[in-house]
Amino acid sequence: MKLALPLRLIYLYRNLTRNPLRSGLTSAAVALPIMIYVLSMAVVDGFENFLDNSARQLRLAVTQRTSIINPLPEGHRRKIEALDPEKTRLISVCGLRYIGGQRENDPMPLSTLAVDHDTFIASFPEHQLTDEEVDAWLRNKQAIMVGRGTAREMGWKVGDRITIFPSVPPYKLIEFQIVSTLENAQDFVTNWCRRDYLEEELKKYGAPSGNVTFFFVKCASREDLDHFRGAIDAQFAGSLDETRTLDEKTFMNEFVTQQFNLPRNLTILAALTVFVAVMAATNTMSMNFRDRTNEVATLKSLGFGSAFAFSLIQTESLLLCAVGGLVGASVPFVLFTYTPIRNITIPLIQTLEIAPSTCIKAVGMALLIGIVAALWPAWLAVRMKVVSALRSLE
């Protein structure tokens, strides 16, 4: 015997509203873990995107072989460039020196790098600078491009003169003029200033100069990336300043996992919360089934098949979890897309962007939870001996 679809839907609706408190609590118990799932996955995706973006840039990072804290001589740049004098495969080599720094009387640390100004533009095309910005950068030795997140936080704008106290030699206030707030850069935080200017300041105070923290080498293709990764290290093998060359993705990944393997820990957390949701939903479905054993038995005795009983319990569970999933996915989505919470900054990935695809995945996960949660009670309903179930009617 079959039940017409409209009747079936009405029956389903009545079942869900029969114990509204229980349905509500179950949906909430599914919604909360889904919320954590969405947040965790958004962070993990953010890291992956960050790394993938690094990989797309076809850049190599060249550091001193034993440790990144050991500087490399700036003269390495010419020797790396000499590996491809035509610049067809090795587009540009940019030396970077870490400055860090902070504003005067402000403990908040800044992320500032001094870079070779002539190759910086070609090495970081993803910054998508305007002609005016490039012009100002090349013309003005004191030029600094600031991350737009940092600019917002510090109240900086283009044209401002700012002073930064570096965390490395010469340890003297250095004055800069902002030429861009990097509106299109992936990186919200980092400030970039000219290395030739830093060198002048270093010489002025007699601090050691002529060193870089690492080089970024922009390659033309993936093959070139692989080729030069080996070629650069081979070039300096046996010298006083041997190098260690990694592609940018590996280089960044080392940084991420050095600090705290957040992506892995969040994945474990997300898996655990899904487990919590499965248990909570299974609990409800088994309570529902127990309360309605005789009802299911009656239905079966009227001629509705086991398949009907099975689908009845499954759809009810699916609906409960779908509601939980929708709420759980939409709350963080709305919070991080339309409210001030979206301005919270997270190291490296900067802002948490909750992609619609993550939400869809989460709702899919909620539906899966619904199916898994109802498996056991639905199976019990299929196997139920009608006669004995009816006999136990109170």
Add this chain to the structure above:
Amino acid sequence: MALPLTYHWRNLFVRKTTTVLTVLVITSVVSVFAYMLGFSESLQHSLSVARDPHKLIVLKSGATAESNSAIPVDEYNKLSQVTNVARDEATGQVLVSPEMMVQVSLPRLRDGGRTNANVAVRGVTLDAFRIHPNIRPLGRIFSTAEREVIVGLAAAQQFAGLQIGDTINLGYGADRAYKVVGHFSADGGPMESEIWGYLPSLMNSYNRTMYSSANLRLADGSDARQIIGQIEGPAIQLAAQTEEEYWESQSRLMKVYLFVAYLLVAIMSLAAVFAIANTMFSVVAGRSRELAMLRTIGFSSAQILLGLVIEAVMLALVGGMLGCVACWAWLQAVGNTKDMFGATTFTTMAFKIQMTPLLIAKALGLVVVVGVIGALVPALRAARMQVVTALREP
């Protein structure tokens, strides 16, 4: 007369499926909570050791950590004029420990050497052992004539190649072999993750001419602020901070992660509250006649309320204990050694997550709260039940 505890305990076994599923929800939540708490407490413990109120760390002003600070010898010498600090009894000179901080990349033992950690290498003179009284060499210390180092216990346990008799390659080009001749304890503080060697030897190996930091001890009864004022004043112009301030700023990043983690645990706990509430509502509904019966034979509604809360707490405690066991088993399986990256030191601090009785007590405290909150509304409903109506129910 109160309801006997065995009555509540036995009731948990009446609806086995529901009990098991609810317990599993609690177990998952508590295992995550215990892990996070363990992580944070071990970190706090380690930092609490580095909280010597009589110790000052002097850095170059502007530097954020020992690893990016560079103090020229002539500026260091100015520290000899500081007053109200501990002095060498024999010579009457200011007792000050010049130190150099570099790092070496060593394989982590916990993942079989798949990843490397940046381990701090500190060059010290023999005065360092008087400035840092909690450093206790276990066995002999490095010789001032040979290339020898001693290794903190935490570092020796967590990173490869640091056993007594091993040789590690240090120096700018990682080409100077230093022999590990002893271990030392720092009462579990951050210095226990370091490698110590003789300052002149290490400075030579790393081509350094400047110190990274200088450490002083306050004289009895002197005021840290007053001495910091002297050091930062016009005569010396270096920056000083207490050990506590230094380590607080280094663990800043980790605190952000922990805050997020606790927020997620709070959301999970709320899901657990809903799961318990759901279960208890069903308990109340399923036993309304029984509860009404208890009322008619003289139990007060307060006793019924208390009884149901006790039942929920028992349920939660079982889950809580299993959660602690799960967390312990996880730590046994994947290892309880962890390390944290200083916010600006670029070196790691190793520590161990310990399941202490206090930690277990806190985790169980959380489940009791979750149990009580979850049971409160259903229990109130049961306590307010109309006895006559409930007795009439089928």
